[in-house]
Amino acid sequence: xxxxxxxxxxxxxxxxxxxxxxxxxxxxxxxxxxxxxxxxxxxxxxxxxxxxxxxxxxxxxxxxxxxxxxxxxxxxxxxxxxxxxxxxxxxxxxxxxxxx
Amino acid sequence: xxxxxxxxxxxxxxxxxxxxxxxxxxxxxxxxxxxxxxxxxxxxxxxxxxxxxxxxxxxxxxxxxxxxxxxxxxxxxxxxxxxxxxxxxxxxxxxxxxxxxxxxxxxxxxxxxxxxxxxxxxxxxxxxxxxxxxxxxxxxxxxxxxxxxxxxxxxxxxxxxxxxxxxxxxxxxxxxxxxxxxxxxxxxxxxxxxxxxxxxxxxxxxxxxxxxxxxxxxxxxxxxxxxxxxxxxxxxxxxxxxxxxxxxxxxxxxxxxxxxxxxxxxxxxxxxxxxxxxxxxxxxxxxxxxxxxxxxxxxxxxxxxxxxxxxxxxxxxxxxxxxxxxxxxxxxxxxxxxxxxxxxxxxxxxxxxxxxxxxxxxxxxxxxxxxxxxxxxxxxxxxxxxxxxxxxxxxxxxxxxxxxxxxxxxxxxxxxxxxxxxxxxxxxxx
Numbered sequence: 213x214x215x216x217x218x219x220x221x222x223x224x225x226x227x228x229x230x231x232x233x234x235x236x237x238x239x240x241x242x243x244x245x246x247x248x249x250x251x252x253x254x255x256x257x258x259x260x261x262x263x264x265x266x267x268x269x270x271x272x273x274x275x276x277x278x279x280x281x282x283x284x285x286x287x288x289x290x291x292x293x294x295x296x297x298x299x300x301x302x303x304x305x306x307x308x309x310x311x312x
Numbered sequence: 313x314x315x316x317x318x319x320x321x322x323x324x325x326x327x328x329x330x331x332x333x334x335x336x337x338x339x340x341x342x343x344x345x346x347x348x349x350x351x352x353x354x355x356x357x358x359x360x361x362x363x364x365x366x367x368x369x370x371x372x373x374x375x376x377x378x379x380x381x382x383x384x385x386x387x388x389x390x391x392x393x394x395x396x397x398x399x400x401x402x403x404x405x406x407x408x409x410x411x412x413x414x415x416x417x418x419x420x421x422x423x424x425x426x427x428x429x430x431x432x433x434x435x436x437x438x439x440x441x442x443x444x445x446x447x448x449x450x451x452x453x454x455x456x457x458x459x460x461x462x463x464x465x466x467x468x469x470x471x472x473x474x475x476x477x478x479x480x481x482x483x484x485x486x487x488x489x490x491x492x493x494x495x496x497x498x499x500x501x502x503x504x505x506x507x508x509x510x511x512x513x514x515x516x517x518x519x520x521x522x523x524x525x526x527x528x529x530x531x532x533x534x535x536x537x538x539x540x541x542x543x544x545x546x547x548x549x550x551x552x553x554x555x556x557x558x559x560x561x562x563x564x565x566x567x568x569x570x571x572x573x574x575x576x577x578x579x580x581x582x583x584x585x586x587x588x589x590x591x592x593x594x595x596x597x598x599x600x601x602x603x604x605x606x607x608x609x610x611x612x613x614x615x616x617x618x619x620x621x622x623x624x625x626x627x628x629x630x631x632x633x634x635x636x637x638x639x640x641x642x643x644x645x646x647x648x649x650x651x652x653x654x655x656x657x658x659x660x661x662x663x664x665x666x667x668x669x670x671x672x673x674x675x676x677x678x679x680x681x682x683x684x685x686x687x688x689x690x691x692x693x694x695x696x697x698x699x700x701x702x703x704x705x706x707x708x709x710x711x712x713x714x715x716x717x718x719x720x721x722x723x724x725x726x727x728x729x730x731x732x733x734x735x736x737x738x739x740x741x742x
Contacts, residue, residue: 234370234371234372234374234665234669235671236370236661236662236665236666236674238674238676240370240662241658241659241662241674241677241678242678244366244658245655245658245678245679245680247735247736247739248651248654248655248682248732248735248736248739249682249728249731249732249735249736250735251735251738251739252735252738252739252742256731256735257734257735257738258730258731258734258735259727259728259730259731260728260731260732260735286694286718286719286722286724286725286728287682287694287696287718287725287728290696290714290715290716291680291682291696291698291714291715292714293698293711293713293714293715294678294680294697294698294699294700294710294711294714294715295678295698295711299678
């Protein structure tokens with residue numbers, strides 16, 4: 213019980229400390245549109261490639277190639293064309309900062 | 313780490329039934345000191361589960377989230393046609409709610425909602441409890457319009473004619489009917505007028521039942537009676553699959569709207585055409601927003617679907633109620649899909665966090681849809697679209713030149729379809 217109470221107060225303290233003004237950034241919101249297929253925060257558990265931990269430049273370049281048709285694919289050439297270059301840059305920055 | 317996790321698990325369970333004085337002490341202290349608001353979420357399918365997770369995550373756990381859900385576990389509608397065809401089990405498409413409760417600290421109430429008072433911001437549950445909310449998220453899925461097909465309600469309740477548009481016991485029951493059907497029998501499926509849940513779903517089901525017949529009952533046939541004038545999704549690809557993989561097995565009949573069934577004779581009755589008999593009937597009726605959305609007066613579009621502000625998914629009728637998933641009036645070319653419900657939920661979650669913190673909401677939300685259909689046990693096809701919010705028109709619009717369907721019937725896309733399912737389940741539920 214004592215241990216439980218101790219843990220409880222630690223958790224409460226953590227709850228209070230974490231509560232300062234969260235902001236959902238445009239990067240977070242845009243990157244989250246990719247999670248359904250590429251896994252939460254870009255960490256895939258299956259045949260679709262992970263994006264977490266890739267360099268921002270490589271993601272931007274890959275998406276640009278999908279857009280122009282230089283790179284072929286099944287679904288990504290169609291999806292890449294739906295995002296602006298500025299949005300792709302924000303998405304790429306977010307995934308480059310995630311742990312693979 | 314293990315003991316902390318165990319402890320958290322205990323906290324979630326005990327907290328839910330209100331028997332932990334030490335913990336409720338913490339909760340109330342935390343609430344007054346730090347909690348920024350209370351969100352109640354009704355329904356834990358693709359929309360509700362995702363909203364619960366992301367409101368917790370994106371608020372750094374500073375917003376309390378309580379989910380009201382009658383089911384014991386999440387059962388996926390996407391992939392359920394593979395269960396009907398015998399290639400997967402119900403277990404394969406079932407995911408526990410434990411991570412939402414234990415890892416994300418979501419309060420969980422296994423019940424249903426009786427009524428909502430939008431003015432008082434309260435929700436009355438079937439178990440007698442009343443919950444107070446600052447924001448309410450409704451993701452109740454679809455209600456089947458039994459009135460649209462005479463005789464269907466009784467035939468469905470007796471288990472004779474199945475619908476199977478909500479994954480679970482009916483998925484298995486339809487599987488058993490198809491298994492019991494003799495070789496040389498006929499399976500007939502009907503497609504309701506659009507819009508309905510999962511535009512490619514009925515066609516995928518017909519195709520996979522044919523895949524099962526091809527292996528086990530090669531003299532059998534599949535009939536698709538469509539109330540619409542054409543296949544509603546991935547049309548050229550389904551037609552290619554039917555011609556190339558199942559020649560002579562699948563017959564597609566457009567412009568046939570089913571209006572009645574005679575279960576004792578296994579008969580479909582149409583608006584204008586002659587009745588048809590088949591060994592197994594799978595009748596999919598018209599649909600509308602989930603019952604609780606209608607009861608609350610939220611289904612303001614044709615008395616069927618809920619109009620929302622697409623920037624926040626807040627109801628057009630009542631403030632502080634956000635509606636997600638299949639229940640909403642869709643923006644142009646936006647399908648009613650699990651993938652889309654997950655994307656609605658993320659836009660709504662970000663908006664709810666911002667609104668509860670008196671911050672401006674994201675002016676440019678983006679949602680996208682990816683939908684794979686299996687056309688055999690080895691090959692799949694897809695449709696994809698990207699929808700950008702247009703502030704002037706106040707709706708989501710697809711980006712010209714983006715989106716599209718597969719180039720052909722693809723083996724690699726069957727692997728992607730499987731990966732999609734596992735990743736979206738992780739994204740929505742873990």
